[in-house]
Amino acid sequence: MPRFISKSLKKVGSSPGTLIHVGEIKTEQSSLSMLHFDAETHIEQPLTDIGEATSLLTPDATTWINVVGIQDIALIEDIGRHYHIHPLTLEDILNTTQRPKVESFDDYLFIVIKMLEHDKEKDSIVSEQLSLVLGKTVLISFQEDEGDVFNPVRERIRKGKGRIRSAGCDYLAYALIDAIVDNYFVILENVGQRLEAVEEAIDSDLDADILEKIHTIRRELIYLRKQVWPIREIITYLQKDGAPLIGEATGPFLRDVYDHTIQVIDTIESLRDMLSGMQDLYLSIISNRMNEVMKVLTIIATIFIPLSFIAGIxxxxxxxxxxxxxxxxxxxxxxxxxxxxxxxxxxxxxxxxx
Known part of the structure; x- marks a missing residue:
């Protein structure tokens, strides 16, 4: 239930822009890392202080600063001061119950998106909020915990593959969003496999927990739809209203992400329809089995009615x-x-x- 109804009791009564961390603390200590690159070279290193990255900012290069662990309010305030980030943006970064969205400010774009992964131990979907502050030459990403889906992007930067090292900060933001959306297909593939297992269980033997599994998958699909649906609005906004921070050359790539998002939504709807069909089939089989049992019992009772009459006489x-x-x-x-x-x-x- 907490994934569907967000509780922000700590923020009730606070003035706008008050920095309070809302949500689960997923890592003990916050950390900073940096990827600074241009068409020819790249620098990758951890940071002890946000000021270390400031000296590297140049108009011809792109700097990606990744913050892991957002519960350190002092660190978030320091980043806000260095890069002139609005207090309301900092407030939203610390509030992990945000709906995916995009907001435009004078010098930067603020994007919130959910990064989803499959927890093999719990066999369920886990969510992490990713906040992006996109400037002209710097992109700051805020993650709740270590581990993400961006390793392919990092490898492309390190090896200079494709156009990522020369395309600018807006293309880097696209690459991160694209990696998240592509990972949704992995999540949906896993959900599809679980649906197939439920279908096989219905066909072979009706376990007592099949209905519970169906309801669990339905809740996850509802949650997936809730997180994916706003991405269409984000991409549409970036295409139409994100200029001048979004270059014209990045437009076709954003349209590609939009198409992938539509595919994800269509797949979710298809899986939901399949799930509803499986539930109807399961209930129908249970009902038919009950009818068979009741028919046999009724026939036996009907046969014994005249026999009871004779014995009664x-x-x-x-x-x-x-x-x-x-x-x-x-x-x-x-x-x-x-x-x-x-x-x-x-x-x-x-x-x-x-």
Whole structure:
């Protein structure tokens, strides 16, 4: 439930721009790292202080500063002072319950997006908020925890593959967003595999926990849709209103990310439809099995109704009952009982009730 209903009780009553960390603390200590590059060279190093990166800023190069662990309010304030980041932006960075969005300021763009991964141990989706502050020559990314989906981007920068080292800061922002969206396909592939396992379980043997698995996957798909849907608005905004920070050459790449986002949304909707079909199938099979059981019990009860009637008559113990003294009375009653049972079974078969 916490993933669907955000609680920000610490912020209630606070003035706008108050820096309070809201959310789970996922790493003990915050850390800084930097990738500074241009078309010819690159520098990669950890940072002990945000001021170390400031001296490297040049109009012809791109600097990517990555902050891991956002619970250090003093560090966030220091970054805000160095790069003239608005207090409301810093407030949103510290609030990990943000909806994915994009906001434009005088000197930078602020982007919030959710980075999702599959937790193999818990067999569930875990979410991490990623905040991007995009300037002309510097991009600052804020992560909640170590580990991300950006290693392919880092490798391209290190090896100088493609156009990433010469395309500018806006292209780097596109590359990070593209990596996150591409990872959504990995998440959906895993969800699809789990759906196939549920389908096989329905076809082979109905486990008691199938319905629980269906509801768990449905909740995850709802959460996925909630995080992916706003990305369309983000990309649309960057294409139309993000200039001059978004160069014209980056436009086609943003359109490609938009197409991928639409594919992700379509896949989520398809999986939700499949899930609804599986639930209906499961409930239908359960209902049919119950009907079969009730049919058998009803037939047995119906057959015993006339037999109970016959036994009830001979259980009344009247003195003047001819069959009580008749030598063949007992076999005759049994023949009558067997005959009634046989006739009822034949009748049920003709009616195709059994």
């Amino acid at each position: 001979y259980g009344m113990n009247f003195n003047h009952m001819p069959e009580l003294t008749w030598r063949w009375g007992y076999p005759a009653v049994w023949l009558l009982i067997i005959g009634i049972v046989a006739m009822m079974i034949v009748f049920f078969r003709r009616k195709k009730w059994i």
